[in-house]
Amino acid sequence: MTLRDDGPRLEGPLADAPALVYERLRLQGFGRHRDLDVRFPAGLAVWTAPNEHGKTTAVLGLAATLWGVPHRADPAAPGWGRYRSWHGGPHRGALTLKATDGVRYTVERAFDNHRVRVRRHDPDGDTLLVDTVHNPAARLAVSPYEAWLRATVGLVEGDLAMATVVLAQGDLSGDPHRLGGDVQRLLSGAGAGGAAAALERLADALRERTRDLRALDLGLADLRQPRRLQVLESEADELLRRAEVGSGAADGLERARSGLADADAAFERAQREAERTRAAAEARRAWTA
Numbered sequence: 001m002t003l004r005d006d007g008p009r010l011e012g013p014l015a016d017a018p019a020l021v022y023e024r025l026r027l028q029g030f031g032r033h034r035d036l037d038v039r040f041p042a043g044l045a046v047w048t049a050p051n052e053h054g055k056t057t058a059v060l061g062l063a064a065t066l067w068g069v070p071h072r073a074d075p076a077a078p079g080w081g082r083y084r085s086w087h088g089g090p091h092r093g094a095l096t097l098k099a100t101d102g103v104r105y106t107v108e109r110a111f112d113n114h115r116v117r118v119r120r121h122d123p124d125g126d127t128l129l130v131d132t133v134h135n136p137a138a139r140l141a142v143s144p145y146e147a148w149l150r151a152t153v154g155l156v157e158g159d160l161a162m163a164t165v166v167l168a169q170g171d172l173s174g175d176p177h178r179l180g181g182d183v184q185r186l187l188s189g190a191g192a193g194g195a196a197a198a199l200e201r202l203a204d205a206l207r208e209r210t211r212d213l214r215a216l217d218l219g220l221a222d223l224r225q226p227r228r229l230q231v232l233e234s235e236a237d238e239l240l241r242r243a244e245v246g247s248g249a250a251d252g253l254e255r256a257r258s259g260l261a262d263a264d265a266a267f268e269r270a271q272r273e274a275e276r277t278r279a280a281a282e283a284r285r286a287w288t289a
Contacts, residue, residue, distance in 0.1 A: 020153060022062070023104070024096040029085025030064070030111070031057040057083070065093035065109050066149070067158025068116075068136035084111070096121075099152045105129075116145045 027036040032054045038047075049055055060083065069083060085091045096106045104121040118130035134145040136158055146156050155161045203220060206213060210229040213220035226234070 020100060021098040022095065023098060024094075025058070025062050025065070026094040027058065027061040027065075028093070029087065029089050029091040030061040030093060031083045031085075033057060033061065034085070034087045034089070036061070061093055062095060063158055063162060064111065065095045065107055066153065067155075067161060068109065068114060068134055069111055070135075070137040101152075105152065109134075116143075118145065118148055 021042075022040050024040065025036070025038040027033045030036070036054070036058060038058065047055055047058075064083065091111045092109060093111065094106060094108045096104065098104050106119045106121065108117045108119070109115070114133050114135045116130060116132060116134045117128065120127045120129050130145050130148050132144050134143040150156050155164075203218070206216070206218075206220065207223060207227065209227055211223040211225065211227045212230075214222045
């Protein structure tokens with residue numbers, strides 16, 4: 001099956017950003033899909049089908065091919081018990097993708113025994129990079145596949161990928177800006193007490209810095225006593241006042257200096273005039289003697 005190209009492309013700053021591009025998904029014996037072959041177009045794709053025709057199962061099959069599916073027998077829980085083949089036979093998936101480095105890879109996974117193979121598609125042929133067992137429920141052993149997954153895809157934990165970058169059925173029914181509880185706890189930091197505690201710490205940090213909280217539009221009430229920002233504003237106002245006073249004093253000093261210079265010049269002129277007057281008087285006495 002080839003999905004219909006819906007036409008739109010990314011525009012703006014993200015248009016040239018590196019991206020993980022899915023090219024082909026093949027599922028055998030995954031839930032209701034006995035043999036599904038999906039070829040993705042270059043742009044955004046739309047798969048339209050009636051309810052209960054396996055659209056969400058295909059999305060989960062893609063995620064399971066990359067990150068694995070735990071062997072949980074309970075069909076009510078996400079795992080092998082829910083997605084194993086309805087029809088018997090092979091239970092596996094293969095995903096061909098182009099990674100952010102522009103190289104094409106195919107991941108092949110056998111869901112029943114967690115066997116994973118990764119092939120790199122080169123112009124001169126294919127190269128087998130990984131051939132190992134990757135059990136997503138393992139707690140001690142680290143599979144070599146995880147190193148490839150981290151370097152190529154960036155996310156090693158399937159649960160984290162499903163909670164952040166994969167939209168599945170039900171994800172659009174709630175608050176579009178609210179992350180799942182597990183992701184909120186992860187982002188708020190280990191041992192932090194959850195997202196609510198992290199938000200309260202941020203609010204306390206704001207209360208230490210400013211009294212005017214209502215203007216921030218965060219649902220916080222203004223405080224009565226000045227905080228650090230208001231104290232700094234007061235100090236800045238006082239320094240400005242002192243600068244203005246100092247500027248006035250400097251202006252007065254400059255005017256005094258200018259007046260003193262004028263007085264000195266007038267004194268010199270008066271001295272010269274007095275000397276001329278004295279000389280004239282002396283000459284007059286000598287002429288009349």
